Amino acid sequence: MGLIPRNFLRYETPAMVAELTIGRNQDVNSRVYEQAEVTTGVPPRRLGASAVRLGGSFGTGWFREPSAAVETTRSFAQVDLSVPSATLGARATLTGTMTYRYAWYGTGAAMGIVTGNTSLTYRLSERTSFVLSYRVLEVASGATPFQFDTIPADDLVNEATALLTRSGFRLGPLATTVFGGVSYDFRTTSPSLVAGFSGRDDPRLALTLSGSYNLKSSEFKVTLDAGAQVGLGSRVTVYTVYNTRTGSFEEFDYGLTARLCDCFQVVLKYRQARKEFWLEVGLAPNPTMRFPGGNAP
Known part of the structure; x- marks a missing residue:
């Protein structure tokens, strides 16, 4: 446990x-x-009359990581493509984001990262839809000299999913959607069966409970992702991943976000599986400013 002080100065137009x-x-x-x-960014802007938006950011600075005995500069350039929502015909809708980030270091090293999340929804009826999605997080080239800048192998993903969803059900106060289908992991060349449901009672409660069975490894995992509003400006969250083959939780996180006033926010998080406790305090000089994004997972 230790104190991690950071200072932010933000200018926004x-x-x-x-x-x-x-x-x-x-x-x-x-x-x-x-x-x-120091970083600077341009918000996404529409490309002509299309639904595609283009944005970008650039940053440069000095970093020192004692555990890796590395002290050097890092600069990066990032390009963001997004489609908030594009109607394709009378029944299909496309949404998605794609990001390419290239970083270079004072040591001569460089690293490129591709991130994407795209979804195509085809409405079969008023309550039933077919959803084809693809998400990716891959190191396209190179490597970083820093450990903190390294993407853990478990976080890398290259996966396509096909789901059939049906909405319109009620579970108490929750408006519920059930789903089922298949996914394919291109990194491990393994297919999985997926099923579950999600429910919302905005803004008070939201939860998703799902299970996935890997046909290659015979692993069955149950995932719960839930959040509830408690009082004005506060929210508690629970996220768990349970592996039935190993009989253990791969993730078990509790979180509390409390905005105590317009300019003051506290984030608490306990990661039980990793025995980690996070505390973040955000102070904004102006109520109209957003709080800087922290590192609590």
């Missing part, structure tokens, strides 16, 4: 955002590093 970050930081695996970094 409709055309751009700039942010200066100075202080200590920590990644989701508790690796501490020091940084002095």
Whole structure:
């Protein structure tokens, strides 16, 4: 346990955002590093009359990671493509994001990362839909000299999913959708069967309970993702992944986000499976400013 102080200075206009970050930081695996970094970004803008939007960001700074004995600069450029919602014919809707980030370091190393999440929904009836989705997080090239900048192998994903969904059910106060289908992991070349349901009672309660059976490894995993509003401006969350083959929780996280006033926010998170406790305090000088994104997983 330790104190991880960070200072943010943010400037925002409709055309751009700039942010200066100075202080200590920590990644989701508790690796501490020091940084002095400035970033700037352009919000997504529509490309002509199409539904596609283009945005980007750039950053440069100095970093020091004691555990890896590395101290050097890092700069990055990022391009973001997104389709908030595009209607294809009378029944189909496309949404998605795709990001390419290229970082280069003072050591001469460089790394490219591709991130994407795309979904095509075809409405079969008023309550039934077929959803084809694809998500990816891959290191396209190179490597980083820092440990905190390294993407864990377990977080890499290259997966396509086909689901049949049906909505219109009620579970108490929850408007519920049930779903089932198949997914394919291109990294492990393994198919899985997927089924579950999700329910919402905005803004008070939201939950998703699902199960997946890997046809290659015979692993069956149960995932619960739930959040509930408690009082004005506060929300509790629970996220668990249970592996029935190993008889253990791969993830078990509790969280509390409390916005105590317009300018003050506290985030608490306990990761039981990893025995980690997170505390983040956000202070904004102006109620109209958003709180900087923290590192609590």
